[in-house]
Amino acid sequence: MDSPVPPAPPRITLKDLARELGVSTASISNAFNRPDQLSPKLRERILSEARRLGYSGPDAKARSLRTGRSRIIAVVLAETLTYSLNDAVASELLAGIAEVLDAHGHTLLLLSGRQHVSQVPGAANMADGYIIYGLMPSPTMLEGLPVQRPMISVDFDIAGHPKVHVDNAPACHAIATHALADPPRRPGIINLRLTETACNGPVTADHTLLGADQTITRSRLSGFHRALEEHGFDPATVPMWNIEENTFEVCAPVIEAILDAPDDERPDLLLCMSDRIALTVVTLAEQRDLRVPEDLRITGFDGIAEGQYRAPRLTTVRQDSAEKGRIAARMILGLSPREDRLLGTELIIGQSCP
Structure with a gap:
């Protein structure tokens, strides 16, 4: 028994x-x-x-019912949680958010914009506020969030809500101006998720680009184009490629095709919209015995640590992603005014485009 x-x-x-x-x-x-x-x-x-x-x-649920507050702040990420936690820029942003929430006794709830709305945990509806990061693949999740709670967007625009950005267009104008001071023969631009329909390769006349109100990379492109015009290039004649995901695996096939072009067609300057893209170019160029910067000059954007530790050190734009996270967190907690914020950036001259 x-x-x-x-x-x-x-x-x-x-x-x-x-x-x-x-x-x-x-x-x-x-x-x-x-x-x-x-x-x-x-x-x-x-x-x-x-x-x-x-x-x-x-008990969080009991407290929420009693006070109307859960002390949970949800961050909705454009990418999967695995990608975001491994991405240097996204992880810095999350560290900045967590720093503020920890100091004020709040819990961080991470959600992926790539989840189906049915997969979103019930705690999401209990959150006291929402920080939305990056270009959402679908508006479905955002439409399901409680409209009465505060919402802050980072690197993304949501009508009627405050946003936190860096000076993307001026920063890209500055780095392109630096690169074009030594006139290239064949400049090229590698964009990051800039087409309305998926494109991992050359951008053609058949592609429609997302607007500046939909993605920060359109603002980056406008900065590149303004610098090209000022240096006598017609932006319409400068070849562009699009990358669908900011990872080596997705970047590599596109960049291999660029670098394997005949010598008289291969760009001698590549303006890249992220450091991850630029670092992939450097790695694949070295494998082909292309000298950087003698045969190919490369610029990036983000200022991630990896780009500054390896040789050749990247010429890039550094943005303070952790500070973006702190600002968004302070705003969502009501510790600072909920208003649009635009942060400055720093041009870093490295060896990839001296």
């Missing part, structure tokens, strides 16, 4: 823990949700005793 299963020990409540420690229930709640309201010593005492007694913290 099986032994009876012993009953589970009673679940300790917030009031039980407060009584055990001789502190108020507000102090217990603050230890978990508003650490800035307590001394470090008191907070550590509360958390230590909570661990010993098996108390995991105030």
Whole structure:
């Protein structure tokens, strides 16, 4: 005969823990949700005793029903979670957001814009606010979010909501102006997800480009084009390619075709819309014994660490992605005004295009 299963020990409540420690229930709640309201010593005492007694913290759903706030901030990412956490720019942005949320006792919920709306966890509807990052593959998820909650977009425009951008067009004008000061014979541009329909290869007259209100890369292209015009090039005659995903695996086939063109057709300057694209060009050019910058000059955009640690060091535009995240987080928490913000960038002259 099986032994009876012993009953589970009673679940300790917030009031039980407060009584055990001789502190108020507000102090217990603050230890978990508003650490800035307590001394470090008191907070550590509360958390230590909570661990010993098996108390995991105030129930988020109950708190949400009681106060109307969950202390959850959702970040909706344009890409998959795996891609975003491995991408240097996206991970810096998330680190900046998390820094602010941690300091003010909020939880970060990550969502992918590539999820079907049916896959979105129920906690998404409990969030106190939403930070939307990057060009969404479909508006379906955004349309399903509660309209009464604050929403901030980063590197993306949503009508009626504040946005956080860097100065994409002026930054690309500046880096292209630098590159064109030594006139190339055959400049080319490698875009990042700039066509309305999927295109991983040459951009032709049959392709329609996304507008500046849909993607920041259109603003980057306008900066390149303005510099080309100022240096006597007709932008319509400068060849362009489009990359669908900012990864080596997706970039490589497009770039291999560019570099394998005959010598008299291959570009001698490539203006790239991301450092990942530019680094892929450098790697594949080296494999073909093309000298950088003697045979091919290359520029990037983002200023990721990898581009500055390897040789040749990238000429690029550095954007402070972590600060973009901090600004968006402060805005969503109401710690700073919810208004459009435009951040400056820094031109970095490296060896890939001296």
